[in-house]
Every structure is written in structure tokens, then in C-alpha cells.
Amino acid sequence: MSPKLWLRAMRQWPRWTIIPIGLALAGFAIVLGLILEPAGYALSPTLVEPTPTLPAITYGQGISTSCEDCHFSKDALQASAADPAVASDYFIQSESAATAHGRLGCLACHGGDGMAQDKDGAHQGLVPDMSAQNPQTCLICHEGLPNEIPHDRLRVPHGQIVDHVEQGEPCDVYCSDCHGGVGHGFDPLSGEKFCSMTVCLDCHQERDLEVQITDCDACHIGPHDVAVSLTCNDCHTSTETWEEVALGIHPVALPGQHGQVACFQCHQYPDFKGLNNVCTDCHISGHTDWGDHDCSACHDPGATWDLVADTWDEHTEHWDQYKGAHLKVSCDGCHFETYTDLDPNCNTCHAVPESHEGTRADADCTGCHQADQPWTD
Amino acid sequence: MAEHHWGWLVAIYLFLGGMGAGSFLMAAAVELTGMRYRQKYCPTALVGAGVSGPLILIGTVLLIFDLGAGLREPWRILLMFTNLQSVMTWGIWILSLFLPIAFIYGILEVMHVYPQILAWARKRLAFLPETLPYRRIKRVLAIVGGVLAIGTAIYTGVLLSVIQAVPLWNTPVLPALFLVSAVSTGMGLTFDLAATLAVPEVHRHYRHMPLIHMLFIGLEIGLLALLLISALMQGGVAAESAKLILLGKSSVVFWVLVMGFGMFYPLMVHVYAFARKSHGYLSGVLSGAGIVIAGLFVRYLIVAAAIPVAL
Numbered sequence: 001m002s003p004k005l006w007l008r009a010m011r012q013w014p015r016w017t018i019i020p021i022g023l024a025l026a027g028f029a030i031v032l033g034l035i036l037e038p039a040g041y042a043l044s045p046t047l048v049e050p051t052p053t054l055p056a057i058t059y060g061q062g063i064s065t066s067c068e069d070c071h072f073s074k075d076a077l078q079a080s081a082a083d084p085a086v087a088s089d090y091f092i093q094s095e096s097a098a099t100a101h102g103r104l105g106c107l108a109c110h111g112g113d114g115m116a117q118d119k120d121g122a123h124q125g126l127v128p129d130m131s132a133q134n135p136q137t138c139l140i141c142h143e144g145l146p147n148e149i150p151h152d153r154l155r156v157p158h159g160q161i162v163d164h165v166e167q168g169e170p171c172d173v174y175c176s177d178c179h180g181g182v183g184h185g186f187d188p189l190s191g192e193k194f195c196s197m198t199v200c201l202d203c204h205q206e207r208d209l210e211v212q213i214t215d216c217d218a219c220h221i222g223p224h225d226v227a228v229s230l231t232c233n234d235c236h237t238s239t240e241t242w243e244e245v246a247l248g249i250h251p252v253a254l255p256g257q258h259g260q261v262a263c264f265q266c267h268q269y270p271d272f273k274g275l276n277n278v279c280t281d282c283h284i285s286g287h288t289d290w291g292d293h294d295c296s297a298c299h300d301p302g303a304t305w306d307l308v309a310d311t312w313d314e315h316t317e318h319w320d321q322y323k324g325a326h327l328k329v330s331c332d333g334c335h336f337e338t339y340t341d342l343d344p345n346c347n348t349c350h351a352v353p354e355s356h357e358g359t360r361a362d363a364d365c366t367g368c369h370q371a372d373q374p375w376t377d
Numbered sequence: 378m379a380e381h382h383w384g385w386l387v388a389i390y391l392f393l394g395g396m397g398a399g400s401f402l403m404a405a406a407v408e409l410t411g412m413r414y415r416q417k418y419c420p421t422a423l424v425g426a427g428v429s430g431p432l433i434l435i436g437t438v439l440l441i442f443d444l445g446a447g448l449r450e451p452w453r454i455l456l457m458f459t460n461l462q463s464v465m466t467w468g469i470w471i472l473s474l475f476l477p478i479a480f481i482y483g484i485l486e487v488m489h490v491y492p493q494i495l496a497w498a499r500k501r502l503a504f505l506p507e508t509l510p511y512r513r514i515k516r517v518l519a520i521v522g523g524v525l526a527i528g529t530a531i532y533t534g535v536l537l538s539v540i541q542a543v544p545l546w547n548t549p550v551l552p553a554l555f556l557v558s559a560v561s562t563g564m565g566l567t568f569d570l571a572a573t574l575a576v577p578e579v580h581r582h583y584r585h586m587p588l589i590h591m592l593f594i595g596l597e598i599g600l601l602a603l604l605l606i607s608a609l610m611q612g613g614v615a616a617e618s619a620k621l622i623l624l625g626k627s628s629v630v631f632w633v634l635v636m637g638f639g640m641f642y643p644l645m646v647h648v649y650a651f652a653r654k655s656h657g658y659l660s661g662v663l664s665g666a667g668i669v670i671a672g673l674f675v676r677y678l679i680v681a682a683a684i685p686v687a688l
Contacts, residue, residue: 011575011576011577015418015420015423015490015491015575016423016427016487016490016491018420018423018424018427018571018572018574018575019423019424019427019428019483019487021424021571021574021575022400022424022427022428022566022567022570022571023428023431023432025566025570025571025666025669026393026396026428026432026566026669029666029669029670029673030389030392030673032670033670033673033674033677034385036630036634036670037630037674037677040627040629040630040633040634041626041627041629041630043629044625044626044627044628044629044630062541062542062544062547063541063542
């Protein structure tokens with residue numbers, strides 16, 4: 001019978017038959033689903049497996065509520081601590097739950113039972129410091145740890161630690177020794193809490209490690225190709241910041257404002273190369289058509305550019321009238337166009353008076369007048 | 378990657394529970410709006426009232442087979458009525474109240490369509506009245522049963538969403554999605570499939586159905602997209618679950634059966650029906666089939682793709 005005829009016949013059936021038809025349709029949908037599901041799976045792409053964005057670690061987000069209820073609240077800690085005097089040591093800022101490690105949840109690193117209602121139950125199987133007890137767990141996420149931090153020009157002991165962990169050997173240094181409570185708000189990579197050198201120094205001294213604290217090169221990758229005779233301490237006066245530098249051993253005197261300029265405003269970073277120790281290395285001359293590189297012939301390095309050496313022997317060699325009132329005139333007063341090819345004749349600047357018109361108009365003024373004497377003499 | 382906890386049995390239970398609740402809601406809606414009485418015969422009301430009880434009962438029976446100790450020692454099931462802090466206990470109470478109401482409503486609807494059943498029963502039980510105020514009784518049961526039906530549909534979503542160890546489930550979107558899906562599958566079964574088979578011109582009597590279908594399908598698409606997008610943005614395990622559905626081994630089932638055949642095709646059919654004020658017989662039946670299939674696989678994919686937090 002054709003489908004159309006079946007449908008026509010079905011419409012002649014008693015009305016109650018639509019109920020079992022409805023049930024049959026629901027069952028048919030389920031059977032169809034059971035058949036189509038493996039077919040769909042077989043046709044689905046097998047290569048496009050979702051790449052795990054995170055390694056297979058224990059995610060405790062959402063099931064660490066008991067931990068947060070206690071450790072985010074000082075009152076709760078006081079109430080449950082065996083020794084209330086040290087209860088505040090276990091207080092954790094709630095904002096730490098939003099950090100990269102905090103979002104994993106307390107259980108991810110510390111284990112325990114994050115849903116238990118009592119302290120003993122919550123602390124069952126607790127791991128206080130995962131980096132000490134299970135350091136390999138840190139390495140699940142933190143692969144390829146660098147041995148140098150180029151931005152800070154720093155050598156770090158990651159390689160030695162990773163080697164020990166991978167070989168299953170005991171390691172005296174744990175991740176948390178330098179990186180602190182990474183899950184609780186201390187993030188050395190963000191720069192918010194700078195891991196100062198004192199952290200390294202204190203630990204090195206406590207453990208009497210082989211690397212000498214005075215051996216700056218052991219940890220710091222210096223940018224300078226300094227002379228063999230110099231050490232880091234010769235210039236750098238602080239172990240907290242490299243910017244505190246002493247200038248006592250600067251090979252060139254740094255008079256005036258020169259001593260207040262940062263090193264790399266004059267020198268090229270990082271090896272101090274590029275300077276010829278002349279003024280024009282840094283300063284642009286206002287009179288490029290005249291003069292040589294020795295600006296100090298006229299200008300006092302310890303003062304401003306405006307002050308020019310009062311005595312400049314060469315000036316009188318060029319012009320014997322550089323004396324008297326002429327000494328009070330600024331350089332630009334005569335050299336307003338050029339410092340070279342300036343006509344030394346008096347009428348370059350001075351007008352010939354009417355009384356001299358005639359036979360004395362072309363005469364040499366210095367025959368009668370000298371710059372260090374009044375015109376009337 | 379950890380295996381999912383629950384399999385086909387739970388997915389079918391969720392599907393039957395949702396569709397049974399949605400079917401009842403369809404029957405209650407046509408009853409309370411009076412649309413049931415505009416024609417001599419309303420197949421939607423008959424199917425909706427008749428299938429809702431059996432569907433939920435079958436789903437509940439399947440659920441019992443999924444139990445572990447409860448199957449071997451059935452008396453332990455009674456303990457599930459006492460833990461009022463558990464969503465499962467809420468569900469058991471809701472089902473315990475809804476099932477008898479659904480069956481009674483179904484029987485009353487059949488008796489209303491076939492008055493000779495009451496006459497036959499009076500011959501054996503003389504105390505039975507000659508007639509019953511079907512409309513009044515059904516109206517009360519429709520209201521009470523309707524509330525319980527909504528509770529049943531929502532509870533199936535809440536059951537999964539309270540599980541914090543499965544990030545894909547742990548979202549308030551899930552109960553809303555399951556409720557919308559339940560109503561949509563109920564409409565698909567009672568109206569598009571069964572009623573259209575029985576009375577091909579049934580859509581002419583319910584001119585607003587295409588618009589209502591469009592609304593619910595659109596809502597379902599939106600909520601499903603919200604669920605998956607929020608899972609992807611959450612990252613970690615939730616994102617891996619979502620990627621399983623969208624790109625992994627469940628992708629063909631999702632894109633072809635759920636989104637293609639189950640949502641976009643019915644949406645197009647009902648947009649056409651809304652615009653042209655009619656749609657073909659075959660397209661109506663197929664769109665109903667698609668909606669029902671989508672409802673089944675939405676639940677199955679959500680159950681199957683869930684990846685729990687490893688402990």
C-alpha cells in the first residue's frame with residue numbers, strides 16, 4: 001500500500017489510536033537516535049580532536065569552597081585554628097583566587113577535601129607545599145623554563161632544578177623558595193611584587209652556597225664589555241637597582257650637567273660603544289660652518305652654552321680689534337650671519353660719519369681709532 | 378580524558394521526562410485557552426494528555442535500571458524521599474505528584490472524547506455519575522499539572538547544573554535550556570507529528586503555532602549558543618567539553634542532527650508557514666521529527682560531552 005493510502009487509512013482509524021502512535025513516534029525517535037549516534041561519530045572528524053589547552057592536572061575550581069570559607073576569613077581561621085596566635089599566618093587574600101594559579105582551585109596544588117565541613121576532613125591528604133613534595137607537578141604546566149631572563153639580564157637556576165626533578169633526585173631548592181606563594185597573590189612575572197636580590201642573597205648566605213655573593217657575573221648577565229680591571233661594584237653602588245651608579249671612575253671628567261645625565265643618554269646601550277669623546281657626539285653645533293670639535297675652546301663645559309671663554313687667544317689673531325667695547329658684544333652681535341668670512345673692516349658694523357666723507361671715507365679706521373679707546377680720541 | 382559519568386539511559390530519561398512534561402503543557406494550554414473546544418476533535422489535546430504520563434513513567438522506569446544499589450535493593454529508593462537537600466529528592470517528589478495527575482488527566486481526556494467509556498464503567502460501578510464535569514476537572518488538573526510539568530522540565534536541568542565537578546553542566550543556563558527544549562519537543566510531538574498525521578489540516582486551526590514554534594526554537598538556539606560560548610570562554614575543562622561537541626567526535630551529530638535537521642530546518646518551515654499561513658504536510662511532519670530528534674540529542678550530547686574535574 002502506498003504511503004498516501006496508509007495515511008488515508010490512518011485517518012479512518014479510531015481517534016484513540018493517536019495516543020499509541022504518539023508513543024511509538026517517541027520510541028522511534030529514540031531508536032533512530034541510537035542508530036544515528038554511532039554513524040555520526042564515525043563520520044565526525046577524528047583528526048580534529050580538541051587540543052587540550054591545559055595539561056592533565058587536578059582542577060579544583062568550584063570544589064574548594066571549604067578551603068575558601070576558612071582561609072579567606074580571619075574570623076573563621078581564629079575559630080578553627082589549634083593555636084589562634086598563628087592563625088593569621090594562614091590567612092589568604094580572596095583576590096588570590098583570581099590569579100592564574102588561584103583559578104586552578106586550592107585542591108589543584110594542596111589536595112585535601114575542599115567540600116568537607118570540618119577542618120580535619122578538609123585537611124586529609126593535605127599537601128602544604130606542592131613544589132617541595134611534588135615538584136614534578138609544577139613542571140606539568142611550566143615546561144621549558146629558561147636559564148636566563150634576557151629582559152632582566154639575569155641567570156636563574158631553573159635548569160639545575162629541573163634536572164634534579166626529572167632525574168628523581170632530591171633538590172635543595174624548591175620553586176616556592178624563589179616564587180613564594182604563587183597561588184596566593186605573589187606573581188613575580190607581573191612585576192607587582194618585585195623579587196628583590198635580597199631574597200637571593202639571604203638564601204645563598206643561609207645555605208652557604210658555592211656561588212659567591214660578590215661574584216655578580218654568577219647571576220647577572222652584564223651588558224657591558226667593561227675593562228678587565230673593573231668589577232661590577234666599581235660602578236654599581238646598589239644591589240637593589242642597577243641605576244644607582246657611581247661616577248668616580250669615569251675616564252672623562254663630567255663637569256656641570258654632564259654628571260647628572262644618565263649613562264645611556266650619552267653612551268650606547270649596552271656596551272658603551274659609539275662615543276668618540278667629543279662634544280659633537282651628543283651636542284649639535286649651532287655653527288657648523290665654523291669651529292672644530294673642541295667646543296671647550298669657547299664654551300665652558302661646566303656652565304651653559306651661552307658663556308664663552310673670556311679669553312680666546314685665536315680671536316685676536318683673526319682680528320686685532322677684539323678688545324675694548326668689542327669684548328662686551330655677544331658672538332651673535334657680529335657673527336649674526338656667519339662665523340667665517342666675516343669682513344673685519346670697521347664699516348661692516350659701523351657707519352662712516354658725515355664728517356669723514358671725502359678723503360677719509362676709505363681710510364683705515366684703525367689708523368686713528370682703536371677699539372679699546374673712545375671714538376673721539 | 379575522563380569518561381562521562383552518565384550514558385544513554387540517563388539521556389533518554391531526561392528526554393522522555395522533558396517531552397512528557399512538554400506534551401502535558403501543550404494539552405493544558407489548549408484546554409485552558411479553550412482552543413480544544415473550537416473543533417469537534419482536537420488531536421493535540423488527546424495526544425498531549427495521553428502520552429505525557431506514559432512517557433514520564435517509561436523514563437522513570439529506565440532511570441531505575443540506571444541505579445546501582447537501588448536496583449538490587451529497591452527498598453532503598455524510599456530513602457531518596459527523605460534527603461530534602463538533594464535535587465534528586467525534589468525530582469522524586471515532583472514526579473510522584475505529577476505522574477498520577479498526568480495519568481488522571483489522560484484518562485479524563487480519553488473519556489471526554491469517548492463518552493461511551495463512562496457508560497460502560499457505570500454498568501459495572503453503579504455509583505459512578507452519568508456524566509462528569511470534564512472541563513471543570515480538567516481545568517484544575519491542567520493548572521496543577523502544568524506547574525508540576527514545568528517543575529519536571531526544570532528539575533532535569535537543575536539535576537545536572539548543581540554538579541560543580543562538571544564545569545559544562547555547572548551553569549544556570551542548563552535548566553532554562555531544558556525547559557525550553559521540553560516545551561519545544563512537546564509541541565513537536567503533539568502538534569507537528571501526531572496531530573498532523575491524524576488531521577493533516579490541523580495547522581489551519583492553530584494559526585499562531587508557527588510563531589510560537591519560531592519563538593521556542595529561537596530561544597533554544599540562543600540558550601544552546603550561550604551554554605557553549607560561555608563554556609568556551611571559561612576555558613579549561615568546560616572548553617574541552619564544548620570543543621567535543623562543536624569540533625570533536627560529536628560534531629556531526631551536533632551540526633547535522635541538532636542544528637541542521639533539528640533547529641534550522643524546523644525554523645525555516647515555520648517561518649515559511651508564518652509568512653504563507655500554511656505549510657506542506659510533509660514539511661510539518663519532518664519539522665516535528667527534527668524537533669524531537671534535536672531534543673533527544675541535545676540532552677545526550679550535554680551528558681556525553683561532560684568532562685568532570687579529576688579528583
